[in-house]
Amino acid sequence: MALTGMDIFKQLPKTNCGDCGIPTCLAFAMKLAAGGASLEQCPHVSEEAKALLSEASAPPMRGVTIGEGEYALKIGEELVMHRHEKTFFNPPGLALLVEDTEDGAAVDAKLAALKEATYERVGQTMRADLVAVKNSSGDANTFSDMVKKVMAGIPYPLVLMADAAAIDAAMSAAGPAKPLLYAATADNLDAMAELAKKYGAPLAVKPASLNELAELTTKLNGMGLKDLVIDMGTRTLKETFQNLVFTRRLALKKKQRPFGYPTITFPAEETADDMMETVHAAVYTIKYGGIMVLKDLSPEKAYALYVLRQNIYTDPQRPMQVDQGVYPINNPTEDSPFLITTNFSLTYFIVSSEVEGSKMPAWLGIVDVDGLSTLTAWAAGKFVPERIAAFVNKSDILDKIKHKTVVIPGYVAQISGELEEELQGWKIVVGPREAADIPAFLKSFQPVTA
Amino acid sequence: MAIQAPTESYTGKIRELILGSDTQVAVGGENTLPFYGFEGNIPNGPKIAMEVFDTEPVGWADELQAVIGDVWGDPVAWAKKCESEFGADMICLQLAGTDPNGANRSPEEAVATVNAVVDAVKIPVIIYGSGNADKDSEVLKAVAEATQGKNVVIGPAVEDNYKSVAAAAMGFNAKVAGETPIDVNMAKQLNILMSNLGVPVESILVDPSTGALGYGLEYCFSVNERIKLAALTQNDNMLQSPTISNLGKEVWKAKEAKITQAEAPQWGDQKKRGIIWETLTAISVMMAGADLLIMRHPESVKLIKQTVAELMA
Numbered sequence: 001m002a003l004t005g006m007d008i009f010k011q012l013p014k015t016n017c018g019d020c021g022i023p024t025c026l027a028f029a030m031k032l033a034a035g036g037a038s039l040e041q042c043p044h045v046s047e048e049a050k051a052l053l054s055e056a057s058a059p060p061m062r063g064v065t066i067g068e069g070e071y072a073l074k075i076g077e078e079l080v081m082h083r084h085e086k087t088f089f090n091p092p093g094l095a096l097l098v099e100d101t102e103d104g105a106a107v108d109a110k111l112a113a114l115k116e117a118t119y120e121r122v123g124q125t126m127r128a129d130l131v132a133v134k135n136s137s138g139d140a141n142t143f144s145d146m147v148k149k150v151m152a153g154i155p156y157p158l159v160l161m162a163d164a165a166a167i168d169a170a171m172s173a174a175g176p177a178k179p180l181l182y183a184a185t186a187d188n189l190d191a192m193a194e195l196a197k198k199y200g201a202p203l204a205v206k207p208a209s210l211n212e213l214a215e216l217t218t219k220l221n222g223m224g225l226k227d228l229v230i231d232m233g234t235r236t237l238k239e240t241f242q243n244l245v246f247t248r249r250l251a252l253k254k255k256q257r258p259f260g261y262p263t264i265t266f267p268a269e270e271t272a273d274d275m276m277e278t279v280h281a282a283v284y285t286i287k288y289g290g291i292m293v294l295k296d297l298s299p300e301k302a303y304a305l306y307v308l309r310q311n312i313y314t315d316p317q318r319p320m321q322v323d324q325g326v327y328p329i330n331n332p333t334e335d336s337p338f339l340i341t342t343n344f345s346l347t348y349f350i351v352s353s354e355v356e357g358s359k360m361p362a363w364l365g366i367v368d369v370d371g372l373s374t375l376t377a378w379a380a381g382k383f384v385p386e387r388i389a390a391f392v393n394k395s396d397i398l399d400k401i402k403h404k405t406v407v408i409p410g411y412v413a414q415i416s417g418e419l420e421e422e423l424q425g426w427k428i429v430v431g432p433r434e435a436a437d438i439p440a441f442l443k444s445f446q447p448v449t450a
Numbered sequence: 451m452a453i454q455a456p457t458e459s460y461t462g463k464i465r466e467l468i469l470g471s472d473t474q475v476a477v478g479g480e481n482t483l484p485f486y487g488f489e490g491n492i493p494n495g496p497k498i499a500m501e502v503f504d505t506e507p508v509g510w511a512d513e514l515q516a517v518i519g520d521v522w523g524d525p526v527a528w529a530k531k532c533e534s535e536f537g538a539d540m541i542c543l544q545l546a547g548t549d550p551n552g553a554n555r556s557p558e559e560a561v562a563t564v565n566a567v568v569d570a571v572k573i574p575v576i577i578y579g580s581g582n583a584d585k586d587s588e589v590l591k592a593v594a595e596a597t598q599g600k601n602v603v604i605g606p607a608v609e610d611n612y613k614s615v616a617a618a619a620m621g622f623n624a625k626v627a628g629e630t631p632i633d634v635n636m637a638k639q640l641n642i643l644m645s646n647l648g649v650p651v652e653s654i655l656v657d658p659s660t661g662a663l664g665y666g667l668e669y670c671f672s673v674n675e676r677i678k679l680a681a682l683t684q685n686d687n688m689l690q691s692p693t694i695s696n697l698g699k700e701v702w703k704a705k706e707a708k709i710t711q712a713e714a715p716q717w718g719d720q721k722k723r724g725i726i727w728e729t730l731t732a733i734s735v736m737m738a739g740a741d742l743l744i745m746r747h748p749e750s751v752k753l754i755k756q757t758v759a760e761l762m763a
């Protein structure tokens with residue numbers, strides 16, 4: 001349970017020396033309780049009090065890192081129930097399930113395809129994050145071999161799903177760095193805790209109830225294990241969804257420390273239907289999943305889930321933007337039309353998608369207007385002749401085309417006269433208002449070449 | 451330590467609207483967040499209206515052609531197929547053909563199509579104009595008059611035509627969907643304006659606009675979610691109308707849903723790609739609070755129905 005300002009105040013020296021930058025100990029305590037200060041700011045607090053109070057300054061949901069280095073995945077540290085309140089912070093991990101009973105060649109092919117399914121969208125790299133290796137064979141050697149095989153095939157961090165003995169065997173044979181060990185239950189708690197300590201690895205906890213979850217995480221905490229991930233153990237969409245809401249609320253709204261950990265979910269074990277598996281993962285991406293383990297991450301499913309995750313975890317305060325510049329679409333030549341629009345990612349996607357769909361080659365000029373759509377940017381004085389002219393002049397478009405015709409969005413037709421004055425020697429053409437009409441426009445439009 | 455399930459309760463409730471006449475369908479009515487059945491009552495759950503167009507679609511994705519290509523030149527056959535084969539809760543007849551920049555069909559022609567469709571099915575019908583505000587007010591007025599007694603939904607009423615569309619709905623006892631561009635306050639404002647004109651709140655649906663997956667979904671998600679939170683936690687009467695999401699047309703113009711496998715091998719199986727794009731868009735708006743989803747592909751509809759069934763089991 002989180003401490004109140006008064007709880008904290010009792011532990012402070014009460015000298016009101018002001019060294020913390022705040023005039024009184026009481027005011028400092030209040031600020032600390034509200035999350036607006038950190039305990040390190042008071043140089044006079046006793047070690048004993050520090051241990052007691054560090055809990056109060058810890059985030060309500062712990063951040064847990066799986067793996068090491070470039071491919072490490074950090075989940076947790078979420079602060080809100082709804083994304084518009086602040087932002088959903090650490091995007092959840094998508095994991096591919098590999099069972100050690102699967103055919104070796106098939107696993108190689110799956111891993112190669114998974115690695116291959118890496119995409120770029122609005123400047124972000126999108127890919128899967130983890131591979132979950134499951135000891136379905138029941139044999140420790142088979143499991144070890146499969147772990148080795150997966151490590152050789154892909155650099156992503158692992159989730160090791162096996163009993164303590166099999167995990168220990170796989171880990172001692174040059175196992176992966178900081179895999180997520182799955183899972184500690186009431187029955188094997190000590191053995192799994194030992195392993196997590198031995199290998200410095202995060203540990204999944206699988207209780208039978210919310211009550212048992214509190215008991216298990218409290219116990220593990222007492223053993224010094226803090227990097228925990230919760231699996232509530234339910235395997236239906238309804239129950240898993242409910243538990244994700246409950247654990248998130250207990251952690252964030254009730255400030256119950258035993259629930260303050262990210263979660264792991266198993267769409268792979270909830271349905272045999274490949275499409276429904278994607279749907280379950282989508283539901284958990286939207287509400288409160290930390291990791292989703294799937295059997296099928298084929299590109300058509302994976303790409304949609306990556307985009308969904310990107311959308312949901314976008315900072316709600318900041319419009320998504322694309323970089324200013326001139327983008328070639330459909331292999332344009334020096335005679336191809338030159339169109340401009342704004343750098344609001346939505347605008348960019350819709351326009352570029354229509355141009356692409358038209359199969360007509362074109363150059364698309366993206367003007368930096370702080371990520372606003374055309375009309376909004378024009379109204380805000382950002383998508384205006386001076387700015388557009390400056391962009392055109394600064395760009396290298398004249399190295400690319402031999403005409404001097406620029407197409408502007410129909411919504412800002414009113415600026416065409418002024419833009420013509422700003423852009424001496426250029427012809428300004430007013431394009432369609434709606435992106436959907438771009439293909440028809442491009443089919444009949446040809447810039448005049450001098 | 452005995453942990454109590456951390457349930458919450460809400461002061462507000464979404465209005466329940468009964469649509470249609472032969473087979474009636476109720477939408478809204480919930481007093482909790484989407485699928486939070488553990489702490490509230492969700493009498494209806496999200497409903498699905500399947501799209502039917504008045505004119506034969508051009509340039510639609512191959513996998514749509516494969517399932518509805520046989521009927522898409524005939525709105526009546528298309529609507530019947532949605533009702534009997536695809537399990538649609540409702541039909542959403544999109545009068546794209548009335549667009550002055552397109553086929554520019556007259557209000558009379560539109561009425562003929564609407565009547566034929568409304569008579570052919572028992573389930574409720576939603577009639578959406580082409581999105582051209584001026585033309586829509588003309589067309590929707592004629593449509594409301596012609597369908598009086600059928601308890602249809604007409605829309606979208608927008609800032610530029612809500613007076614005439616609302617008057618048509620009021621005069622002929624239709625329900626009306628008010629559409630505003632991805633903004634909570636604008637959605638509320640349009641609702642207030644229509645109420646002030648005398649439209650009973652029990653006749654209004656809110657359409658806060660939809661961005662497809664990858665194309666503004668995040669904005670649309672949060673607007674839907676904030677509308678539901680305001681309705682439930684702040685008891686905001688003007689945001690307690692059931693919400694509608696016209697998502698099919700947004701999804702199926704995304705290149706991820708349309709492009710062929712040959713053109714985009716990196717995006718995987720074309721047969722499933724568009725269906726997944728529509729399904730995940732629908733999942734998102736429904737998890738954010740949308741009460742009525744306008745959808746296009748029967749497979750996506752099936753997946754959403756399955757999801758709703760699982761979540762409400």
Ligand code: SF4
Pocket residue numbers: 012013014015016017018019020021022023024025028041042043044045
């Ligand atoms: S530095 Fe510590 S002792 Fe001094 S006023 Fe701040 S809290 Fe009190």
